[in-house]
Amino acid sequence: MSNKYSYSGFFWKIVITLTGLLVVVGFAYVFITVNLAEMYVQERNQRLNADIAEHIISEVKPYVGGKLDTTATDEIMHHMMAINPSIEVYILDAAGKILNYVAPYKKVKLEEVDLAPVREFIASKGQQYVVGDDPRNPGKKKVFSAGSIVEEGQTIAYIYVILASEEYESASESVLNSYIFKLGGRAMLIALLSALALGILAIWLITRNLNRIIATVKRFQNGEMSTRIPVKEGGGINDLALAFNEMADTIVGNIENLKSMENLRRELVGNVSHDLRTPLAVIQGYIETLMMKHHQLSEVEREKYLKITLESTQKLKKLVEELFELSKLEARQVKPKKEPFFIQELISDMCQKFELLARQKNITLKSATTPNKSLVYADVSLIERVLQNLVDNALKFTPENGQIIVEIDNTDQYVEIKVSDNGPGIPKDQIPFIFDRYHIGDKRISLDNNNTGLGLAIVKKILEIHNATIELSSKLNQGTTFSFQLPQYENA
Numbered sequence: 292m293s294n295k296y297s298y299s300g301f302f303w304k305i306v307i308t309l310t311g312l313l314v315v316v317g318f319a320y321v322f323i324t325v326n327l328a329e330m331y332v333q334e335r336n337q338r339l340n341a342d343i344a345e346h347i348i349s350e351v352k353p354y355v356g357g358k359l360d361t362t363a364t365d366e367i368m369h370h371m372m373a374i375n376p377s378i379e380v381y382i383l384d385a386a387g388k389i390l391n392y393v394a395p396y397k398k399v400k401l402e403e404v405d406l407a408p409v410r411e412f413i414a415s416k417g418q419q420y421v422v423g424d425d426p427r428n429p430g431k432k433k434v435f436s437a438g439s440i441v442e443e444g445q446t447i448a449y450i451y452v453i454l455a456s457e458e459y460e461s462a463s464e465s466v467l468n469s470y471i472f473k474l475g476g477r478a479m480l481i482a483l484l485s486a487l488a489l490g491i492l493a494i495w496l497i498t499r500n501l502n503r504i505i506a507t508v509k510r511f512q513n514g515e516m517s518t519r520i521p522v523k524e525g526g527g528i529n530d531l532a533l534a535f536n537e538m539a540d541t542i543v544g545n546i547e548n549l550k551s552m553e554n555l556r557r558e559l560v561g562n563v564s565h566d567l568r569t570p571l572a573v574i575q576g577y578i579e580t581l582m583m584k585h586h587q588l589s590e591v592e593r594e595k596y597l598k599i600t601l602e603s604t605q606k607l608k609k610l611v612e613e614l615f616e617l618s619k620l621e622a623r624q625v626k627p628k629k630e631p632f633f634i635q636e637l638i639s640d641m642c643q644k645f646e647l648l649a650r651q652k653n654i655t656l657k658s659a660t661t662p663n664k665s666l667v668y669a670d671v672s673l674i675e676r677v678l679q680n681l682v683d684n685a686l687k688f689t690p691e692n693g694q695i696i697v698e699i700d701n702t703d704q705y706v707e708i709k710v711s712d713n714g715p716g717i718p719k720d721q722i723p724f725i726f727d728r729y730h731i732g733d734k735r736i737s738l739d740n741n742n743t744g745l746g747l748a749i750v751k752k753i754l755e756i757h758n759a760t761i762e763l764s765s766k767l768n769q770g771t772t773f774s775f776q777l778p779q780y781e782n783a
């Protein structure tokens with residue numbers, strides 16, 4: 292058996308995926324935190340020192356009469372740097388060119404500074420976080436403070452102060468080395484590890500049933516059809532187990548259905564061949580006699596034998612037809628084609644058909660009906676077969692001058708149909724077997740009447756597939772009543 296359904300492989304795949312996700316989240320968190328923290332420090336630095344450039348302008352007055360006064364400015368600016376050694380001060384002209392700077396022992400590489408961030412800073416009055424060029428590190432951006440020197444309404448120069456010089460940056464502790472950050476990092480690591488542990492536990496809890504499910508599915512696959520997944524209260528994947536169990540039930544049910552159909556069919560074939568053998572043997576016997584003793588037989592005898600052969604053939608024909616009908620009903624191959632119809636009309640048609648036969652026996656055949664017409668919901672031709680068999684029996688077994696009544700009774704939801712006669716009745720001990728196949732009550736009558744004993748079996752089956760039952764009440768020497776109910780169309 293292939294290993295591709297292995298549970299542990301599946302479990303580890305989920306665990307590895309979860310671990311990977313947590314590592315990615317951890318790194319993303321550290322990256323974002325470091326950057327945000329550094330930006331925060333810078334922004335705070337800028338806000339705290341936003342006024343520094345304006346302060347220099349008002350204190351130092353680097354321009355005297357529109358001219359740069361280098362000696363005075365140098366000195367004072369040196370003082371300022373002595374107080375705050377992290378700053379570097381630049382004097383820019385109106386186009387951003389560096390005119391003078393105070394940054395001792397340092398190499399200034401840029402000749403001019405981009406003025407756009409400078410103007411933005413001045414316009415926001417130092418309230419916005421802006422980074423600008425670092426003249427000592429081309430390409431690198433730093434926070435700054437700036438102010439403009441205005442004479443006669445014209446900006447003639449800028450004071451540009453880099454707030455976080457290189458010395459300041461290396462001296463101030465990097466976020467990564469900060470005590471707080473290390474503490475946070477440790478907490479973060481603990482949080483991630485606990486999340487991982489909890490995650491693995493959760494995955495294990497949810498998926499541990501998989502082992503059971505996979506084992507059961509494999510057993511089922513190997514033909515152990517009765518195996519089912521035990522379903523525990525609150526199990527992680529109960530729905531899957533339930534769905535599998537239901538599916539297994541359906542499959543087993545279908546297989547059993549097929550088996551029982553197959554058995555039924557086999558039984559029927561057996562029965563049919565057995566039932567046909569007897570009349571066939573009779574026919575064969577008479578024909579053989581006729582052939583062998585052709586000359587010894589009198590004309591009368593020959594007539595008689597031929598008549599018996601003909602009768603046997605007719606019986607065989609009827610038997611084959613009825614057996615075929617019953618077989619189909621029993622194999623559930625006949626599905627009633629239900630439709631609404633007036634039961635009264637069907638009954639009066641039926642009575643008309645049997646009228647001639649009734650008259651021959653001098654029997655009154657009446658159909659007593661209710662005044663309101665009832666629509667029933669059933670298969671017309673099958674119900675016709677039922678009525679036909681019942682009326683046929685009544686006519687057959689009721690002696691001359693008898694009476695047969697077909698009645699309809701309406702109840703709330705059903706229409707009851709009754710076929711009564713005042714014939715010989717059925718003995719009590721016969722009643723339980725009357726609907727069995729081949730049950731023929733009175734052998735003397737049946738022999739004369741070419742009976743097969745299948746009529747009532749067919750009636751019962753037809754009503755069965757209509758979800759109806761046939762009732763029988765009979766009194767010896769008084770008569771018999773067969774009745775059944777069909778649903779009214781409105782209630783069907």
Ligand SMILES: Nc1ncnc2c1ncn2[C@@H]1O[C@H](COP(=O)(O)OP(=O)(O)OP(=O)(O)O)[C@@H](O)[C@H]1O
Binds near residue numbers: 680689
């Ligand atoms: N109305 C009735 N009165 C008296 N006996 C009846 C009546 N209906 C049925 N029976 C008894 O029930 C038996 C079974 O009836 P069923 O209709 O199954 O077979 P059948 O009439 O003998 O043969 P088939 O209907 O196949 O020609 C009958 O042989 C008869 O003895």
Ligand SMILES: [Mg+2]
Binds near residue numbers: 680684746747
């Ligand atoms: Mg009959």
